[in-house]
Amino acid sequence: MTRRGVLPGFGLSLGISWLFLGLVVLLPLSGIFLRSFELGWGDFWRLISDPRTLAALRLSFGAALAAAVFDLFFGLLVAWVLARYRFPGRGLVDASVDLPFALPTAVAGLTLTALYAPSGLFGAAFGLLGIQVAFAPLGIVVAMAFVSLPFVVRTAQPVLEELDPALEEAAAVLGATRWQTFRKVILPNLLPALLTGFALALARAIGEYGSIVFISGNMPMRTEIAPLLIVTRLEQYDYAGATALALVMLVVAFVLLLAINLLQRWSRKRHGAHVL
Amino acid sequence: MVPRILILGAVAVAVLASEASRAGEPPAPARPEKVVLLNVSYDPTRELYAEYDAAFARHWEAQTGQKVEIKQSHGGSGKQARAVIDGLEADVVTLALAWDVDALRREAELIPEGWQQRLPQNSAPYTSTIVFVVRKGNPKQIRDWGDLGREGVSVITPNPKTSGGARWNYLAAWHWALERPGGDEQKARDFIARLFGNVPVLDTGARGSTTTFAERNIGDVLIAWENEAFLLERDIARGKVEIVVPSSSILAEPPVAIVDRYVDKHGTREVAEAYLRYLYSDEGQEIVARHYYRPRSKRVMARHAEQFAKVKLFTIDQAFGGWEQAQRKHFDTGGVFDQLYESKR
Numbered sequence: 001m002t003r004r005g006v007l008p009g010f011g012l013s014l015g016i017s018w019l020f021l022g023l024v025v026l027l028p029l030s031g032i033f034l035r036s037f038e039l040g041w042g043d044f045w046r047l048i049s050d051p052r053t054l055a056a057l058r059l060s061f062g063a064a065l066a067a068a069v070f071d072l073f074f075g076l077l078v079a080w081v082l083a084r085y086r087f088p089g090r091g092l093v094d095a096s097v098d099l100p101f102a103l104p105t106a107v108a109g110l111t112l113t114a115l116y117a118p119s120g121l122f123g124a125a126f127g128l129l130g131i132q133v134a135f136a137p138l139g140i141v142v143a144m145a146f147v148s149l150p151f152v153v154r155t156a157q158p159v160l161e162e163l164d165p166a167l168e169e170a171a172a173v174l175g176a177t178r179w180q181t182f183r184k185v186i187l188p189n190l191l192p193a194l195l196t197g198f199a200l201a202l203a204r205a206i207g208e209y210g211s212i213v214f215i216s217g218n219m220p221m222r223t224e225i226a227p228l229l230i231v232t233r234l235e236q237y238d239y240a241g242a243t244a245l246a247l248v249m250l251v252v253a254f255v256l257l258l259a260i261n262l263l264q265r266w267s268r269k270r271h272g273a274h275v276l
Numbered sequence: 277m278v279p280r281i282l283i284l285g286a287v288a289v290a291v292l293a294s295e296a297s298r299a300g301e302p303p304a305p306a307r308p309e310k311v312v313l314l315n316v317s318y319d320p321t322r323e324l325y326a327e328y329d330a331a332f333a334r335h336w337e338a339q340t341g342q343k344v345e346i347k348q349s350h351g352g353s354g355k356q357a358r359a360v361i362d363g364l365e366a367d368v369v370t371l372a373l374a375w376d377v378d379a380l381r382r383e384a385e386l387i388p389e390g391w392q393q394r395l396p397q398n399s400a401p402y403t404s405t406i407v408f409v410v411r412k413g414n415p416k417q418i419r420d421w422g423d424l425g426r427e428g429v430s431v432i433t434p435n436p437k438t439s440g441g442a443r444w445n446y447l448a449a450w451h452w453a454l455e456r457p458g459g460d461e462q463k464a465r466d467f468i469a470r471l472f473g474n475v476p477v478l479d480t481g482a483r484g485s486t487t488t489f490a491e492r493n494i495g496d497v498l499i500a501w502e503n504e505a506f507l508l509e510r511d512i513a514r515g516k517v518e519i520v521v522p523s524s525s526i527l528a529e530p531p532v533a534i535v536d537r538y539v540d541k542h543g544t545r546e547v548a549e550a551y552l553r554y555l556y557s558d559e560g561q562e563i564v565a566r567h568y569y570r571p572r573s574k575r576v577m578a579r580h581a582e583q584f585a586k587v588k589l590f591t592i593d594q595a596f597g598g599w600e601q602a603q604r605k606h607f608d609t610g611g612v613f614d615q616l617y618e619s620k621r
Contacts, residue, residue, distance in 0.1 A: 052618065110487075117492040135477050214484065217477040218435055220617035228480070232437040235354045236608055237379055 032250065035243035047241060048248050052220060053229060060226040061252060063137060064205035067144035071201045072194060074145075075152025082153070083160035097153050100146050105210030112143055113215045135217030140225065143212050144205035151204060155197035159190055191267045199260040206253050310343040311547050316366035318353040318440065318530070319483060320504055324567040325370070331563060332554050336547065344547055352481055353440035354379075360386065360535065367539050367548045370532040372440035374398070374592075375599035377531050386537045400529035401555035402569035405589060406448045408520040409489065409498040409505045416496045420522045421452040424497060425470035432495035433475060434485045436607055441482035445499040446613065447602060448526035451595045455524065469616050490517070501528070502584070503568035527589040 036044070047053060082094055100108065116123045116134040126133050133139045163186065171181040209227040216223040226249055233242035317325055329346040336344045349356065349364070353372035360366045361384045371377050377399075380386040392399045410418050416429050424431050434442040446468070453459055453467035477494060479485045482504060489498040490513045497520075500508070505519050532552050539545040554560050561571040565580040577584070596602040606612045 052614070113492065117494065119493045213480050218480060219476075219478055220614075228438075231480070232435075233609070234358065235438050236603070237358070237383055238609065241609065 029250065032243050032246050035239060036247045038240040039244050044244050047244055052224070053226075053245065055221050056224050056226040056229050057248065057252070059137060059140070059224070060206060060249070061256075063140045063225075064144055064202055066141045067148060067205045068198050068202040070141070070145045071149050071152045072198050075149055075197060075201075076156055076190075076194065078149075079153045079156035079160055083157050098150050100148075101150050105147060105208065106214070108146060109143060109211030109214030112139070112146060112211065116142060116215065134215050135223065137223055139215040139217075140212050140223065143215050144208055147208055147211060148201035148204040151200035152194070152197035155193045155200070156190060159193040163189055188267075192264050195260055195264040195267065199257055202260070203253060203257060206249065307340060307342045310345065311544055313344060313346045313367045313544060313548055313551060314349065314365065315346055315368050315370060315551075316349045316356050316360055316364060317370040318356060318372045319350055319481065320501060321370065322348070322350050324564065324569065327567070328555070328560065328563050331559055332551055335554060335559070336550065342547070344551075346551070352438070354438075365538045365541070366535050367542060367544050368532060368534050368552055370530065372528075372530050373443065373599060374529070374531045375603055376440065377533050378599065380533075380535065386535050387533055388536060391533050392531060395532065395552060396556060397572050398529050399531040399533055400572075401532060401552070401560065402530070402564040402571060404502045404528045404530070404569050405525045405587060406444050406499060406528065407502050407505050407525065407585075408522060409500055409508055409517050410520050411496065412516050412518060414518065414520065418497050418520055421449050421524075422467075424449065424474065424499070425467050429474055429497065430476055430495045431471060431474045431497055431499065432477065432485050432489045433499040434482050435478040435480055436613055438480040439482055441501055443602075443607060444501075444526055444528045446606065447592065447596060448522075448524075449499075450606070451526065451590060452522065452524050465612065468612070472616050486512075502570070506568040521585040521587055524588040524590065526595070527591045529591065
C-alpha cells in the first residue's frame with residue numbers, strides 16, 4: 001500500500017507524538033470547550049459581546065501585536081549583532097538574552113513597575129516627555145515585549161550564523177547596494193525564522209498575566225487585560241464564564257497563529273526556491 | 277482482593293500498636309505517634325500562623341503526648357478556596373471571608389451547612405477592621421470616609437473583584453455613606469463612584485496595593501486591613517506614614533473551619549478541632565493580638581487596648597444581610613461595582 005519511507009520507526013514515533021500531544025495539549029483544551037458549553041448560547045453571546053470583554057480582548061491582542069512587532073525589529077538587531085560581530089562582553093549579552101525566560105513573571109512585573117512608575121528611573125524621564133508608561137496601556141506593551149524578546153533573537157540568530165557571507169560578497173561584486181543585499185539576499189533567507197519568532201512572541205504576549213497585573217494598573221475599560229477578566233470570573237467561582245472567555249482567546253489566538261503559519265509557507269515558496 | 281501481605285501488615289501494626297499502648301501510661305485512645313495537619317490560609321496570616329502553629333504543637337504534645345506538624349499554605353483567599361475545592365486536601369481552612377469558606381459547601385459539599393455555628397463567635401477567633409494609611413503629617417487632611425471622595429485625593433485600594441480584602445474596604449465605605457444623616461442607596465452609589473473615580477491603580481491583591489502606596493509612592497491614602505496598616509507604620513514605612521481611623525468601619529471576621537471530608541479521610545478530626553479551638557484560648561488570643569489582629573477575649577483585648585483604636589464597628593450580617601447577598605449585589609458580574617465602570621464609558 002503505502003511506500004515505506006527511508007527513515008524507520010515512522011508508525012511508532014507518530015503514535016507516541018499523537019499520544020503526548022493528545023494528553024498534554026488536546027485533552028486540557030477540550031476540557032475548556034466542554035466547560036464553556038455549560039453556559040448556554042445566550043449567556044455566552046452576552047459575555048463575549050459585553051463592552052468590557054471587548055475592550056479587554058482588544059487591549060490584550062493589540063498590545064501583544066505591538067509588543068511582537070517591537071520584538072521583531074529589536075530582536076533582529078540583537079541577533080544580528082550577536083551573529084555578525086565579535087566584541088568584548090558578547091558572551092554576556094548572549095547569555096542575558098534568555099534572562100526574561102528564567103525570571104519569574106511576577107519578579108519581572110515588579111521590576112518593570114519600579115522602573116517605569118512615575119517615581120521610577122525611566123518613568124520619571126518619560127514623565128518629562130508627558131508619556132505615562134506604567135499604569136497605562138504602554139506599560140502592558142513594555143512588559144509583553146520584555147518577556148517575549150528571546151523568541152525572536154533565538155530563532156533569527158542561528159539562521160544568521162548559518163548564512164554564508166559569500167552570498168553577500170557575491171551580491172556586492174554583482175553591484176548590489178547594501179540595502180538591496182539586505183532586502184533581496186538576507187531577508188528572504190531570514191523571513192521564515194523571523195515569522196516563527198514573531199508568532200512565538202505574539203503567543204507568549206497574549207497569554208502573559210503575571211508581570212502585567214503589576215504594571216498595568218488593571219483599570220476596567222482602560223488597562224484591564226483579558227486574562228485578568230478570566231481570573232476575576234474564577235474569583236467568583238464562575239468556572240463556565242472563565243472558560244468561555246478562555247475559549248474566545250484561544251480561538252482568536254489560533255486564527256492569528258494560523259495566519260502567520262500560512263504567511264510563512266507562502267514566503268518559503270516564494271523565496272525559498274532560488275537561494276542556497 | 278486485598279493482597280495478603282497488606283492484611284498481614286495491618287494485623288502486625290495493630291498488634292504492635294496495642295502492645296505499645298498497653299506499655300505506655302495513658303492507655304486511652306490509640307493515637308499515632310505523629311500527625312500532620314494542613315492549614316490552608318490567606319496571605320497576611322503568614323507570620324501569625326508561623327507563631328501559633330509552634331505554640332499549638334507544644335500544647336498538644338504536652339496534653340496528649342502526640343507530636344503534630346502543621347503545614348501552611350498561603351495565597352489569595354479565593355484562590356486558596358478554589359485549590360481546596362479542586363482537591364488540595366486541607367484539614368483546616370482559615371480564610372479571609374466567610375464567602376470563600378462557604379464555597380467549600382456550595383461548590384463541593386466538603387463541609388456541612390451550618391459550619392459557621394460550630395465554633396464560637398461565627399467561627400472567627402480574631403477580627404480586624406479597615407483603616408486608612410496616609411502620608412506623614414496627613415498633608416491632604418484625611419479624617420473620614422467622606423474625604424476619600426473629595427476631588428484631588430488619590431486613593432489606593434485593590435480590586436474588589438480579585439481581592440477579598442478589597443471587598444471589606446468597599447463595603448465599609450458603602451455602609452458609611454448609607455448610614456450618614458440623609459444617606460440613601462443612591463447617595464451611597466454616588467459616593468462609591470466618586471471614591472473609585474479617585475483610584476488610579478487597582479492592584480489584584482492587598483499586598484500589591486501596599487507596595488503601590490509604600491514603594492511606588494502613589495496615592496494620598498491607602499485603605500487597608502488594620503494589621504497590614506500597623507505593619508506599614510511600624511515596620512515597612514516607618515516614619516513615612518501614619519494611620520487614620522475613620523468614624524465607622526466594618527468588623528472583618530475571618531472565619532476558620534475544619535474540612536470535614538478531609539479530616540475524616542485523614543483521621544485527623546480530633547486534632548484539627550483542637551487546633552482551631554486553641555485559637556480561642558488565652559495563649560492563642562495573645563498571639564493573635566501580637567500580630568495586630570483584634571482578639572475576641574475581653575481579657576486579652578484589655579491588655580492590648582491602646583493598640584486598637586475604638587471605632588464604631590458593624591458586621592456584614594447587620595449591614596448587608598450576609599456575604600451571599602453582598603457578593604451578589606455588589607461584586608458579581610454586572611453588580612454595582614461593575615456598573616461604576618460601565619456608566620463611565
